[in-house]
Amino acid sequence: MANALQADAITVQFGGLVAVNDVSFSVPEGGIVSLIGPNGAGKTTFFNVLTGLYKPTSGVVRLGDEIITARPPHIIAKHGLARTFQNIRLFGLMTAEENVMVAMHSHMRSGILRTLLKTPHQRREEAQAHARARELLDYVGVGRYASEYARNLPYGDQRRLEVARALALQPKVLLLDEPTAGMNPQESAAFVEFVRRVREEMHVSILLIEHDMSVVMRVSERITVLDQGQKIAEGTPDEIKSDARVIEAYLGKSGVEGGR
Amino acid sequence: MARHTSIESTSNRRWAIGFTAAAAFLFVLYHWIVPNSPQPVHDFVQGWFSNANTNEMIVYIIMALGLNVVVGYAGLLDLGFVAFWAIGGYVAGWLMSSFLGNFQINIFGNPAPGLEMGIHITFWWVLLLAGGFCALWGIIIGAPTLRLKSDYLALVTLGFGEIIPQVFVNGQDINGFNLSNGTQGITPIDPIKFFGFRDLGPFDLDYKFVIYSVICAGMVMVSLRLRSGRLGRAWLAIREDELAASMMGVPLMRTKLSAYAVGAFAGGLGGVVFATHINGVFAERFNFSISIIILAMVVLGGMGNVWGVMVGAIVLSWINGIGLQQLGNTINTTFNTDINFPSFNFLIFGSLLILMMIFRREGFIPEARTRLVMHEHDRDNEEVQ
Amino acid sequence: MTGAPGRSAPTIDPKDLTLKISGAIIGLVIVLWLGKNFLYDPGQFLTVAIQGLKNGALYALIALGYTMVYGIIQLINFAHGDLFMLGTMMSAFVITTVLGQSSPGPAGYAAFVVALVVSMAFCGGLNVGIERFAYRRLRRAPKLAPLITAVGVSFVLQFIGLRWNGSGQKQWQSVIPDGQINIGSVEIDVQTIIIFAVTIPLLLLLTWLVTRTKQGRAMRATAQDQDAARLMGINVDRTISFTFALGGALAGAAGLMYQQVVGTTAYNLGFQLGLIAFTSAVLGGIGNLTGAVLGGLLIGLIQGLNDGLVYGLGQQWSQSVVFTILILLMVFKPAGLLGKNVTEKV
Known part of the structure; x- marks a missing residue:
């Protein structure tokens, strides 16, 4: 199967510190893959390389056929890589609907002149954007909050709004950064279902960073484990469960702290 | 969908009506009521709410709406906005007076009798030219600095706001070229033609008020329309969370630059309007x-x-x-x-x-x-x- | 962009290259200009250069206040220059009005020392008060808020200066002797010597305070990471107050010397000098103490050369020259000469 996202031999150094060391990794088209690892394993750094925030010391990232290594974040977004944030980063003082519409920016054309003149094209484009935003809000289940400020939404709904905003980019790959952080088990379970549904209905591939093992095991088709910047294992959930190195990384020397 | 559009257009209609009514009231007040009132009323109005001050207010509204795009919408602190006011003013000085006496150009211009030398272009074109020229300067100054942290931008704009007036104050002899007439300033500025039937000189404050109000209304419309469109959303997103905005596909540099350019454009408009209001451009008025x-x-x-x-x-x-x-x-x-x-x-x-x-x-x-x-x-x- | 360490391959970024080339061209033009002037009249060149360094020492003292405050709470303290302005007035008040000294001599020198202490204490205390009243409440607020507040404080201080000093300039008699020392064809004012005689010990004292004392260590820790410092038991509020006190005191010292050497006070003095000093701080790398001193001396030197040399633009462009340097710096080397780049984290 073709890969929607492929990272080859990514290395990131900060000064003398190697945060990510020669990690290769791919997300197959239509797949759900997870990246796990103990705290400080380099997951977030790796994510930041994918989204263009960091320039890797070496290595190449491909989105479909496009090489996106170290391109500006907005270009990468336009090519179809969308993300949510570990600590929610909505545009707090814009309405939920506007939040979603911001992400349509790169797919819209109207510049200053068209907006000022309200040309037919601009009106049509705005109308379509509004309609599409409503659809997406309804789809993730926060339609009733369309004209609320994003920061006034309940926590779980803010997470869903972030997904709606990411989907508005029409992504090929959706990166979810600890999406169930702060959720209780019922909410997490519902979120897992939701992620599956999004994958089916929106035709996206999904890459997940997650701490909650029950979520990871339930939703992922493949799992990659990072520890101290190295890839230490890769495989199906069952393979990972029984991998000695993974168990050591999680429970071994730092067993007490890693168990949470 | 239809609901949304209709709400927007009603509120638009409402402000247009309110604005027109307020402007009409002020015009009537200054044009008919005050001149025909008893002396105490006349003195009171001219003392506390003179029409010269009202016209100046409009200049400030135009300027403030421009700065609002930069600071209020996009969240970029600009501490040198006066530079655009000055540049706009001097564009009016160059293109609407006999100052550049080596030229004799007249494009729908309206030079006062005896002052036909120099460049004379019609007020409306000069507005656009000055706005465009300021926007260009906004881009020149913004392009290198907008990639920096926002507090550095504040400082660079502050420096820019200091240099530009100094250039004009010292500008009577730049390698022999007189750019600005130094501290003496450029005066007089061509009168505006009021719908072809009247030349608006220094004392036609009430007619000029009408023209300035139209420009101000235009600026209000620009502010509202841009805010509700694609660009306005991108500006606010940058104000809210720059990093998240870029990861949602908003190009930071270009979007910030556009806010800066729109603000500068408004500054240029304000400069031209102010120049016609006080009938001249004087470098020392443009301070921090x-x-x-x-x-x-x-x-x-x-x-x-x-x-x-x-x-x-x-x-x-x-x-x-x-x-x-x-x-x-x-x-x-x-x-x-x-x-x-x-x-x-x-x-x-x-x-x-x-x-x-x-x-x-x-x-x-x-x-x-x-x-x-x-x-x-x-x-x-x-x-x- | 510039923050990522290392590169995947030795590729040349065209934007980078353009910046480097234009930077080199600008550097070359400056060197040629200096060379031409030096050859024209070496004696005058050196005289003017020393004159410039004299101002540079004052800029350095003010720049230190900017850089310390920026280092610790990432605020451009727009009011800092006005603090310096009030320092000049306090000095004039102490020396001339209170102590009645207007000429060199033992009594005059004693008054100078008293004024130094009073002015430093006054500016330091005022700076601490401003921080307590205004900036502290806004420490967690969005960046725009403290910046705008600082501009407001600057205006209020200018108002105080305006009421204190009147709307024009005031001239004062100096207690520093006027003479000059000639070394070959180079003239050095006694004033210059006094300025360095005060500035250098102050800088040594500051270095000692920052590197050797507990408060200094607390300051550096807080500048690095406020939350971590708090966890380590450092009283962050007090440390920030201490920083403001130090910065203010240095501005007070600079105020005294300016008043004595230039001999004038004016309410709008702080604005211009403050901006020049801030440019110095940026030139040296904001947050870096050595950088601020280096930047101050360099800016003073450049300004002195521009104002005093035959092939200079002359004094009326002095301000523009400094701001042009500032803007060029932002374009070519925003981190300054001794600073380092940082990137934002998610």
Whole structure:
């Protein structure tokens, strides 16, 4: 199967510190893959390389056929890589609907002149954007909050709004950064279902960073484990469960702290 | 969908009607009522709300709306906005007077008799040219600095706001070329042609008021339309969270630059309008405190809110123009004191900025969303890994 | 962009290259200009250069206040220059009005020392008060708020200066002797010597305070990471107050020397000098103490050369020259000479 996202031999150094060391990794088209690892394993750094925030010391990232290594974040977004944030980063003082519409920016054309003149094209484009935003809000289940400020939404709904905003980019790959952080088990379970549904209905591939093992095991088709910047294992959930190195990384020397 | 559009257009119609009514009232007041009123009424109005000051207010509204795009919408602090005012003014000086006497160009211009030398272009074209020229300068100064942190931008704009007036003050001899006529300034400026039947010279304040109001209405419309469109959303997104905005496909540089350019354009308009209002351009009027006064207007009105900013501009330009002087005179004569009230300008604007920031950051007429932004106290430090 | 360490391959970024080339061209033009002037009249060149360094020492003292405050709470303290302005007035008040000294001599020198202490204490205390009243409440607020507040404070201080000093300039008699020392064809004012005689010990004292004392360590820790410092038991509020006190005191010292050497006070003095000093701080790398001193001396030197040399633009462009340097710096080397780049984290 073709890969929607492929990272080859990514290395990131900060000064003398190697945060990510020669990690290769791919997300197959239509797949759900997870990246796990103990705290400080380099997951977030790796994510930041994918989204263009960091320039890797070496290595190449491909989105479909496009090489996106170290391109500006907005270009990468336009090519179809969308993300949510570990600590929610909505545009707090814009309405939920506007939040979603911001992400349509790169797919819209109207510049200053068209907006000022309200040309037919601009009106049509705005109308379509509004309609599409409503659809997406309804789809993730926060339609009733369309004209609320994003920061006034309940926590779980803010997470869903972030997904709606990411989907508005029409992504090929959706990166979810600890999406169930702060959720209780019922909410997490519902979120897992939701992620599956999004994958089916929106035709996206999904890459997940997650701490909650029950979520990871339930939703992922493949799992990659990072520890101290190295890839230490890769495989199906069952393979990972029984991998000695993974168990050591999680429970071994730092067993007490890693168990949470 | 249809519902959305209709709400927007009704509110648009409402402001257009309100604005027109207010402008018409003021025109009638200054054109018919005041001249035909008994002397005390006449003196009162001309003392406290002179039409010269009203016209100046409009200039300030235009400027403040421009700065509001930069500071209120996009969240970029510009401390040198006066530079665009100055540049706009000098464009009017160059293109609407006999100053550049080596040329004799007249494009729908309206030179006063005997002053046909120089460049004379019609007011409306000069507005666009000055706006465009300022926008260009905005881009030149913004392009290298907007990639930096926002507080550096404040500083560079501040420097720019200092250099430009200095260039004009010293500009009577730049390698033998007289750019600005130095401290003497450029005067007179061509009268505006009022719908072809009247030349508006220095004293036709009430007709000029009509023209300025039209330009101001245009600026209000620009502010509102841009805010509700694609670009406005991108500006606000940058104000809210720059990084998230870029990851949602908003190109930061270009979007910030466009805010900066639109603001500069408005500054240019204000400069041309002001030049025709005082019938000249004088380099020494463009100092740092003007930049701060305009910023205070935006802050007082509630950043991002068009109506609040307009009210802020009206109140502060009144205080700065005649209000403080008049209040002072009244108090001094009533209580037989001798206090120099205009010298309190610094204290008033300074403490206004401080107190507003500490106690009422959302401004007096907040846009609901700004209220939240400004009180977003304990946004905990972003998680750093 | 510039923050990522290392590169995947030795590729040349065209934007980078353009910046480097234009930077080199600008550097070359400056060197040629200096060379031409030096050859024209070496004696005058050196005289003017020393004159420039004299101002540079004052800029350095003010720049230190900017850089320390920026280092610790990332605020451009727009009011800092006005603090310096009030320092000049306090000095004039102490020496001339209170102590009645207007000429060199033992009594005059004693008055100078008293004024130094009073002015430093006054500016330091005022700076601490401003921080307590205004900036502290806004420490967690969005960046725009403290910046605008600082501009407001600057206006209020200018108002105080305006009421204190009047709207024009005031001239003062100096207690520093006027003479000059000639070394070959180079003239050095006694004033210059006094300025360095005061500035250098102050800088040594500051270095000692920052590197050797507990408060200094607390300061550096807080500048690095406020939250971590708090966890380590450092009283962050007090440390920030201490920083403001130090910065203010240095501005007070600079105020005294300016008043004595230039001999004038004016309410709008702080604005221009403050901006020049801030440019110095940026030139040296903001947050870096050595950088601020280096930047101050360099800016003073450049300004002195521009104002005094035959092939200079002359004094009326002095301000523009400094701001042009500032803007060029932002374009070519925003981190300054001794600073380092940082990137934002998610």
